[in-house]
Amino acid sequence: MQQAIFIILALLTLGAALMTVITRNLLRAALWLVATFFGIAAIFILLRAEFLAVAQILVYVGAISTLIIFAIMLSRGIMDPDQVRFNGQWGVVGGFAALLFVVLAVIVTRVPWPAAAGGAPVGDAPADAIARLGAAFVGPYAIPFEVASVLLVVAMIGAIIIARERE
C-alpha cells in the first residue's frame, strides 16, 4: 500500500519538477515548482517527518515560491511567451543530466548503506521527534541555530541594499 502511494507521489513530483524546468512561461514554471514542493512535503510525511513537511510548505511554498513569483512579476519582460527557453547547449546538458542520473542511481543502489536488510527502517520514528528537534536546537545545535539566524539577518540587509529603488 505504502509502496503504491510512494510510486504515485514520486511520479507526480518528478513530473512537476520536469515541467518546472521545461515550461516556456516562467510564471507557469513557478507554479509547477510549487506543485513539486507539495509533492516533496508529501514524501516527508511518508517518511514520518511531519515537522519538515510543514516547514517545507511554509518556507518553500510560502516564502521562496512567493519571492520567485514576485521577481517574475516585477520583471514583466521575462514572462514573454516567445522567449527562448534554453541556451545553446541544452542538448549536451540534457545528455549530461541523464548520464548523471544513471551514475547517481548506480551509486545509491550499490553502496551498502548501514540500513537493515531489505532497506526497511531500523525502527519506528520516535514519537517525540518534534521535542527532540527542539531540544537539539537549544542543545548541541545551538551554535548553528544562532548562525542561521545571523545569516538570515545579513541576507535581509544585503537584499535590501541591492534591490532598493534608487534614490
Next chain:
Amino acid sequence: MVPLSWYLILAAALFCIGVFGALARRNAVGILMGIELMLNAVNINLVAFWRHIGPDQMTGQLFAIFVITVAAAEAAVGLALIIAIYRQRNTVNVEEIDMMKG
C-alpha cells in the same frame, strides 16, 4: 514499507532534473528554480537516511532544516540581484548578461 533505495533514486532523479534546469535555462530565475530543485533533492536524501539508518538521532532532519533556512536566505539575495540587474538592462537572460570576455 518503501525501501531506502527508492527514496534515493527519487532524490537522484530530482537532483538531475534540477541540474538540467540550472545548466540549460537561459533565464536567471529559471536557473534559480533548478537550483531549488537540487536542494530539495538533497533534503529527500537527508530525511530518507534519517528514517532508515538512525531515527533516534535527529541529525538528518536537523540538517534538512538548515538547508531550508539557507535556501530561503539564498533565494532572497539571488532574487534581489536579479531584480537589480533587470532594472539595469531589462533582461535577465544570462547569455545577454555578458559584458566581460576573455
Next chain:
Amino acid sequence: MRASDLIHLLPELILLGGAALVLLLDIVWLRRAEERRRQLLPYVALGVLLVAALGLIPGGGDNVSVATMLVFDPFALFFKVFALLAVALIVLLATPYMQTRTPFSGEFYALLLATALAICLAVSASNLVMIYLSMEFLSITSYVLAGYFRQDRKSGEAALKYFLYGATASAVMLYGMSLLYGATGTTDLAGLVAGLSSGAAGQSAWLVTPAIILLLAGFGFKASLVPFHQWAPDTYEGAPTPVTAFLSTASKATGFAILMRVFLVGMGAASMASQWISLLVALSVVTMTLGNLTALRQTNIKRLLAYSSIAQAGYILIGVVAVVSDSTRIFTGINGVLIYLLAYLFTNVGAFAVVTAIEDATGKLEIKDYSGLVRRSPWLAGLLFIFLISLTGVPPTGGFLGKFFVFGAAVQTRMWVLLAIAAVNSVVAAFYYLNIVRYMFFVPAAEEGEPIRVGRPLQGALAITAVVTVLLGLIPGPVILWASESARSLLLALR
C-alpha cells in the same frame, strides 16, 4: 554547549556585536551627520577587528571542541588571525574608494565584519552542518559585496554570475554531504572518519570517490580551482576592487582551510587519502596551467590578477597533495599551504591596493594605462614591482618563501612530474607579471598625467603589505614556526 564554552567564541561574538554597532552607528548617529564624522566609520570597523583579535587570546588555540560543531585548535587560530588581518586590510583599501561610489558605505563595513565572522566560523567548523552553514554565510555575504554598486552593470553581472555558480556548486557539495551522512549516520568529521573506515558503506568504492568529487565542487568553487573557476574572471573584474581583493585572498584561503580540514580530518585514513590526493593532483595541474595560459592574453589588470589568482590556487594545492603525516619534518605540505596563503594575502592585497589607487584617481584598469607609471608615481610603480616579483616567486619576498615550502614538500614526496609542470608554469607566469613591470618602467606614457594622489588609509595598506611581503622573505623564521605549529593539529588526524 556550556556557558564556559563562550570564552572560545569571544572573537565571533565581538565581530557580531561590532557589525551590529557599525550598522547602528551608521543609521542612528552618522546618517545625517556631516561628512567628516561619517569618515570615522571605517576606523570603528578597524577597532572592532582589533578587539576581536584580542578576543582570540583567552581561548583561541586550546584544541577544545564545542558541541562537536566547532573546534578551537591552532589551525583555526591561524586562519582567524589571517581573516582579521585580511578584512582590516580590505577596510583600508575600501575607505576612500567605496565612500565616493556608494551611498551605503556604512553597511559595507558591517558586511565586511560579517564576512570576518563567517570565516572565523568556517575555519573552526568540524561538522558538515556547520561547514555548510558557515560557507553559505560567507558566500551570501560575498554575493552582496560583489554586487554592491547597484548602478554599475559590471558589478551586477559579477554578483549574478558569482551567485548562480555559487548556489549550484553548494547544492552539488550538499548532495555529497548527504551521501556521507547516509554512509556513517553522523555529520561530525571525527565520527565520519571512524564510520568510513569501519562501516561497509565506507569501504565501498562507490561511495568515497563520488563523495570527494561532489564535495570538491563546493570547496573548489571557494578556492577557484579549475573546473569550478568559471565565475572567477568575470566576478573579479566586475566586483568593486576592494571586494576583488577580498575574494582572491581571504575567501580563497577559507576554501583551502575547509578543504584541508574535511579531507585530513574527515577522510584522513590512508585508503581514502590516496583517493583525494590523486584527484587533487589532477586539479592542481589543470588549475595552474589553465590559469597561467589564460592570464597571458589578458589586457585588463583585474582580469589578469583573477587568472593569476586561479593559477596560484594550483600551486597552493601542491602543498595539500604533498602532505606528510610526520609533523616533525620541515616540509609537511600543510605548513607550506599556510605560509603560501599568508604571503599571498599581503602580496595580492598589496597589488590590488595599487590597482585601487590608480583606479580611484584615473578610473582606468587596462594594463596599457600603466605605461610610464614610474615617472608619474614612482612610489606606486616601485610597490607594484615588489608585489609582482613576490607573485612571480623571486627571493627575497614572501611569494618565494611560499613557493619554496610548497615545492619543497613536493620534492620530499618525490612528485617529480607535478614539480616539472609547476616549474614550467612559474616561468610562464613570470612573463605576464614582468610584462606589467615592462609597461610601468620602460613604455612611455601616451600622455603625461599628474602624480596620483593616494589617501591616508590606502597609504597605510600599501605600507603594511609591502613591508610584510619583504619581511616574510628576509626574516621567515617566525612565520615558518607559526605555520608549522598550526599545521600540526591537522596532521595528527592523518594516519
